[in-house]
Amino acid sequence: MNRLRRMMAESGEARERLERVVQLIAGNMVADVCSIYLRTPDDELELVATEGLRAEAVSSTRMKMDEGLVGQIAQTAESISIQDAPRHPAFSYRPETGEDPYHAFLGVPILRGGRVMGVLTVQNRTERVYGEEEIEALETIAMVLAEVVAADAAATNGAAPNALSGLAVRADRPTSLRGRILSDGLGLGTVRFHDPVVPPAKFFAEDQVAEEQRLLDAIEALKQAVDNMLASDSSALGGDPREVMETYRLLAEDPSWAEKLQEGVRNGLSAEASVDRVRREHRARLENARDPYLRDRLHDLEDLDNRLLRLLGGEESDKDAEIGGVLVARRMGPAELLEYRDAGLQAILLEETAASSHAAIVARALGVPTLGGMDGLTTMVEAGDPIIVDAETGVAHVRPDRSLRASYETRMALRSERQAEYRAMRDLPSETKDGVEITLMLNAGLRLDLDHLDTTGATGVGLFRTEFRFLVSDGLPRLDEQIGLYQRVIDTAAGRPILFRTVDLGGDKVLPNLNREREENPALGWRSIRFALDSRGLFRRQLRALIRAARGGPLSVMFPMVTTPREYFDARDLLLEEVEWSVGKGFARPSELKIGVMLETPALAYSLEEIADQTDFVSIGTNDLMQFFFAADRMSPRVSHRYDMVSRPAMRFLNTVAETCDRLNLPVSICGEATGEPLDALCLIGVGFRRLSMPASGIGPIKRMVRSVELETFQKDFFDLLNRSNGSFRKEVLALAQQHGVQLTDS
Ligand code: PEP
Ligand code: MG
Helix, strand or coil: CHHHHHHHHCCCCHHHHHHHHHHHHHHHCCCCEEEEEEECCCCEEEEEEEECCCHHHCCCCEEECCCHHHHHHHHHCCCEEECCHHHCCCCCCCHHHCCCCCCEEEEEEEEECCEEEEEEEEEECCCCCCCHHHHHHHHHHHHHHHHHHHHHHHHHCCCCCCCCCCCCCCCCCCEEEECEEEECEEEEEEEEECCCCCCHHHCECCCHHHHHHHHHHHHHHHHHHHHHHHHCCCCCCCCCCHHHHHHHHHHHCCHHHHHHHHHHHHCCECHHHHHHHHHHHHHHHHHHCCCHHHHHHHHHHHHHHHHHHHHHCCCCCHHHHCCCCEEEECCCCHHHHHCCCCCCCCEEEECCCCCHHHHHHHHHHHCCCEEECCCCHHHHCCCCCEEEEEECCCEEEECCCHHHHHHHHHHHHHHHHHHHHHHHCCCCCCECCCCCECEEEEEECCHHHHHHHHHHCCCCEEEEECHHHHHHHCCCCCHHHHHHHHHHHHHHHCCCCEEEECCCCECCECCCCCCCCCCCCHHHCCCHHHHHHHCHHHHHHHHHHHHHHHCCCCEEEEECCCCCHHHHHHHHHHHHHHHHHHHHCCCCCCCCEEEEEEECCHHHHCCHHHHHHHCCEEEECHHHHHHHHCCCCCCCHHHHCCCCCCCHHHHHHHHHHHHHHHHCCCCEEECCHHHHCHHHHHHHHHCCCCEEEECHHHHHHHHHHHHHCCHHHHHHHHHHHHHCCCCCHHHHHHHHHHHCCCCCCCC
8 A cells, every 4th residue: 555655646647657556456466467447538448557468458448338347347336356257248358458368357446426437457367266355455446546547637637648638537528317306496506425525635644543543533523423413303304313313323333333444544544545445345235235124224334434434524514514506426315415404405416216215305395406316427427517407307417508507597587486476475365266265285294394384375284194204214113203203293283284194105115124025016015004904003003193192182194095995994993992092091082083084096986985974084195096097107207107197087087086075075185296286286176176285396386376267167168178088188178278367387
């Protein structure tokens, strides 16, 4: 390491220095070959230095990003160690390099800030297996190389003839990336990474004893910070991330973690470099881990590594100091994201979707436009890159040109004008021109969402998704924790009604340590009320918590995904039993208990008569109902938008449901995501619904639509359209709405 450090610090041409580096590595690792490939602006990998391969190949051998073993490493950002490389299916033979006689191959990515800058390889004639230590050593060297190459390119700006001219340390071309919309909106700013980049100056420690102490101090400060977070239960989530934090604490106190970190420092690395090395190891293990529980723990460990790095760099407070920007991360936990709540983020981009679903809940609660599931994100952007996040259509424009930027600035100005307009409408009645009241309620899942009751003027919460609490902590919340959360929700609502929906787990909302069996069709499987009725302990605990949280006030509870009357009656009986049990234990009986059912399966639509006299209300979940109606998975982007709720069959069906509820005197509301879309909501009102529950962002646009429609005359023409048998229903309703002067769009 010391020799490497000296070599890197020497002056001279970058390529010559790299030549000396490969010689040094080959000598030290007893390798016959050592080569460095760097990424070019055209996304190819160019051989820039080699010991052992033919010198003529330098600068002329170029591989595509998906070509050969080197390409595979660059693409996956993972190290590869192979005993006999030529027999590997990904091996690509390049005669000009003269690599015929080499069998054993070890290649590691040269990574910086999550971006693959190149690949470092060693090869041996014999079919040998590289040991864990050798792999780690090469990864550490690659880490140092990344900084040197980046510093060199920055110093010469890629223009000087003696530098690695022409090689891309960053791509400067504009590019666009698609992602899944996790929280809607528009954002414009510069990229800031959630993962810190280790400054190159701190790769090696001058004084190992002092460095070890610095590391130990940082570990201590980290433990303290986690303890403080645990102690302050006043976090915006109302204690939701508590279990995550408790796991953190356990991990932070794990001696083997600290020991590993110290070992790196004892070997001459700086504290930052040692943490970064361990972090890479966790990342690599995470990437390969299948077991969901293990993945979660590795994810937590990686979070800890990141926190520690920030502490060492004195950056812990920078989040607050640095205001604005577009936050970019591979993945983020909800608790981590919450720390940015005062950071004024313009937008959030997440590379991976899986864990981001938890973060998405928080992102929505924070009201920050967020996209997830963006393959290759962290390798395509650099800190400081200008970026537009269009979380209305699901695209991020990296390094946009001036005209694109200008058009987004206009869109954003319009959007904020609209927001101001919606805020101004907050206290206006949600009433059609001819005086029909349309009740607008909020869909919520965290206490944070409840703040929108005040900002939007919603009349209450039409759907409180209680399982979010279960998902945020990846565990089963204790009784007192649940009581605490529900109480805070009830208190924040300050008298406005809340329809608590009991746990809806399974399908797309899987609890890693609970529902381990993989099902062929999870959306149709053991989920929701089916799962709850089979997990009595968990279900009863939740019902008990809800009753206790009501503290003698009113309580409304509904059950999700009910298919048969039997399921509904079983769930209802359990709730009633729990009420009696709680009363028997001296707790107050809810002053008014309303028990409802969610209509999410077509079958239940034809059983309403059987349950009507024991049901206080029905809430239609169109997200699930439409997925079953059209047999189209709501989670599959290929099919979820293929069928339209604004269509004759769906609207005729919903009209039947509205009429049935009306005939049975069953109060009914609708709470799928579609209720927040003006045209969809217009149709729902058209077929007879008067109570809609939606995400906070929908309330303004829907109220505006409602206030612009003369319902009686519109409805007459709407039914004429519905009864006809041809044409595109969506287009026809749109034309009809325009004809009636209904305000649907934002412009
Ligand atoms: C629905 O299915 O429409 C619904 C509101 O419930 P969720 O989206 O939580 O499944
Ligand atoms: Mg549902």
